[in-house]
Amino acid sequence: MFLWGTATAAYQIEGAADEDGRGPSVWDVFAHEPGRVRDGHTGDVACDHYHRWPEDVALMAGLGVNAYRFSVSWPRVLPSGAGEVNAKGLDFYERLVDALLEKGVQPVPTLFHWDLPQALEERGGWLSRDTAARFADYAAVVAGRLADRVPLWITLNEPFVHMAYGYAMGVHAPGRALLTEALPAAHHQLLGHGLAVRALRAAGAREVAITNNCTPVRPASREEPDLRAAEAYDILHNRLFLDPVLLGAYPDLSAYPPGLDCVRDGDLEVIASPIDALGVNYYNPTRIAAPEAGAGLPFADAGLPGHPTTAFGWPVVPDGLRELLTGLKARYGAALPPIHITENGCSQEDVLTAGGTIEDEGRIAFLRDHIAAMRRAMDEGVDVRGYFVWSLLDNFEWAEGYHQRFGLVHVDYATLRRTPKASYRWYAEFVRSQNTDT
Numbered sequence: 105m106f107l108w109g110t111a112t113a114a115y116q117i118e119g120a121a122d123e124d125g126r127g128p129s130v131w132d133v134f135a136h137e138p139g140r141v142r143d144g145h146t147g148d149v150a151c152d153h154y155h156r157w158p159e160d161v162a163l164m165a166g167l168g169v170n171a172y173r174f175s176v177s178w179p180r181v182l183p184s185g186a187g188e189v190n191a192k193g194l195d196f197y198e199r200l201v202d203a204l205l206e207k208g209v210q211p212v213p214t215l216f217h218w219d220l221p222q223a224l225e226e227r228g229g230w231l232s233r234d235t236a237a238r239f240a241d242y243a244a245v246v247a248g249r250l251a252d253r254v255p256l257w258i259t260l261n262e263p264f265v266h267m268a269y270g271y272a273m274g275v276h277a278p279g280r281a282l283l284t285e286a287l288p289a290a291h292h293q294l295l296g297h298g299l300a301v302r303a304l305r306a307a308g309a310r311e312v313a314i315t316n317n318c319t320p321v322r323p324a325s326r327e328e329p330d331l332r333a334a335e336a337y338d339i340l341h342n343r344l345f346l347d348p349v350l351l352g353a354y355p356d357l358s359a360y361p362p363g364l365d366c367v368r369d370g371d372l373e374v375i376a377s378p379i380d381a382l383g384v385n386y387y388n389p390t391r392i393a394a395p396e397a398g399a400g401l402p403f404a405d406a407g408l409p410g411h412p413t414t415a416f417g418w419p420v421v422p423d424g425l426r427e428l429l430t431g432l433k434a435r436y437g438a439a440l441p442p443i444h445i446t447e448n449g450c451s452q453e454d455v456l457t458a459g460g461t462i463e464d465e466g467r468i469a470f471l472r473d474h475i476a477a478m479r480r481a482m483d484e485g486v487d488v489r490g491y492f493v494w495s496l497l498d499n500f501e502w503a504e505g506y507h508q509r510f511g512l513v514h515v516d517y518a519t520l521r522r523t524p525k526a527s528y529r530w531y532a533e534f535v536r537s538q539n540t541d542t
C-alpha cells in the first residue's frame with residue numbers, strides 16, 4: 105500500500121509547552137531569547153495541537169490520507185532528557201496513535217525533529233557523544249509503548265539542517281555558530297540514529313528509517329573553483345548523512361579540520377545498522393559557487409534564478425525531485441532502500457477571502473507537479489513507497505515564526521481556528537482517486 109500522507113513536527117504544532125510535566129527543549133530556550141525568531145514568536149501555543157488533536161485527526165480523516173508523519177517531543181516523554189519517564193507525555197502519543205489507527209491512518213512517528221531536551225544541551229547537546237546513547241534510551245522508551253502499533257519509525261529529521269542551522273550557523277536552536285567545527289554534531293546524531301535503530305528493533309519495531317533532506321547540487325559554472333565548491337557542498341549536505349548509513353563509510357572530510365576525529369572504532373558499524381526505508385525531504389535544488397577568499401565555509405550559495413519562487417523565496421523546481429531520486433539510485437544502487445518522500449510542500453501567503461475560503465492554487469500546482477516528478481522517477485525504476493505533504497497545518501516555521509504558511513489547513517493564530525484550504529480539497533480528491541496499491 106502506497107502511503108499518501110501529511111507531516112508535522114512536535115514543536116511546530118503542539119504548544120502546551122509547560123503542561124503535563126513537559127520539560128524545556130532547546131527550541132523553548134532559543135525562541136525566548138530576543139532576536140532569535142522573527143517578531144519574537146515562540147512555540148508556546150503554536151497550533152495548540154496538544155489540546156486540539158481530535159480535531160486534527162478528524163481533518164486527516166476528512167482528507168482520506170492513509171498515513172500521518174508526526175514527531176514525538178523528547179522532553180515531553182523524558183523531561184530532563186534521560187532518567188524519569190513522564191507518563192502523561194507517553195499517554196498523549198498513545199492516544200494520538202490509537203485515534204489515527206481507528207481512522208485508518210498509519211502513524212509514522214519521528215523521534216527527533218530538533219527539540220532536544222535543554223538538560224542535554226547543558227551537557228553538550230549533539231557535540232557530546234553521550235547524547236547519542238541518551239537518544240537510543242529514549243527511542244526504547246517510546247517504542248516500548250508503541251512498537252506494536254507503528255508500521256514505520258523515523259529516527260532523525262534532517263540531521264544536516266540541525267547541524268548546519270543549529271550548530272554551524274546558529275540560526276536555529278541551540279544557536280551555535282561553529283562553522284565546520286560543527287561536524288561532531290553530525291557524527292553524534294548519526295551514531296544516535298544507529299544506536300536507536302538497534303534499540304527500536306530490540307523493542308519490536310517493524311520498519312525503521314532516517315529522514316534526510318537531500319538536494320541536487322548544481323555548480324554555478326563549469327569553472328574548476330565552482331565545481332570544487334559544488335562537490336564540497338554535495339559531500340557536506342548529502343553524502344555526509346547518507347554514505348555512513350548506506351555504505352558504512354564517511355566521504356573524505358580531511359579538508360575540514362578537525363573533521364571527524366570524534367569517530368571511534370565500531371561507530372560506523374553501528375551507524376550502518378540496516379534500515380528498511382529512507383525518508384527524503386525535498387524542497388529545491390541548490391546552486392553552488394566558490395566561496396569568497398577567507399570565507400569560513402568551502403562553498404557559497406549562488407541562488408537558482410530563472411524559476412518561480414515560494415513565499416519563502418525558494419525556487420520551485422519539480423523535476424529536481426526526479427533528478428534527486430534517480431541520482432540517489434545511481435549513486436547507491438542496491439544499497440538504496442525503498443524511499444518515502446517524508447516532506448514536500450511550499451509556503452504561500454494564504455489569505456482568507458471575504459467568503460472565508462483560501463484559494464491556494466499555487467500550492468495545488470506545486471503538489472501536483474512534484475507528485476508527477478516523483479512518478480517519473482518511479483517509472484525510471486526508483487522504489488518510492490510514500491509521499492507526505494508538508495504540512496497538514498500552518499505552523500511555527502522555526503526562525504520565521506508564524507510568517508510562512510505551509511499548511512493544507514489554514515490556522516488563524518488569534519483564534520486557533522482551522523480552515524481547510526482549496527489544496528486540502530484537491531489533495532483529498534487526489535488521494536481518493538489513487539488505487540491503494542499504486
Ligand code: GBH
Binds near residue numbers: 261262389502
Ligand atoms: C524542513 O526543513 C523541516 O523538516 C520542517 O520542520 C520545516 O518546517 C520545513 O522543512 C519547511 O521549512 O535557500 O532557497 O536554497 C527544510 C530545510 C533548508 C529546505 C533550506 C530548503 C533552502 C532553500 N530547508 N532550504 S534555498
